[in-house]
Amino acid sequence: MRLWLKDSERRPDPAPVRTDDRKAILVGITLWLLALIGFLLFLRPLMESGNRWWLWSCVTGIGLGLVGLIYTHTRRT
DSSP: OOHHHHHHSSSSOOOOOOOHHHHHHHHHHHHHHHHHHHHTTHHHHHHTTOHHHHHHHHHHOOOOOOHHHHHHHHOOO
């Protein structure tokens, strides 16, 4: 087995596969939204235990998902 090939010996690179990344991002946003709703249902125990940052983690996940959704939409066109 050789670790280095000359350019003349290499096979051509395969064509990139077209994927729809927006579906995966939408699933992630939906899961973050469901987690946020679940935490909001138990807001009082969450605040009493000092785990308010869990709410902000969900909000951040939703926000980053929306940024990723916008990015993949603009990259697709």
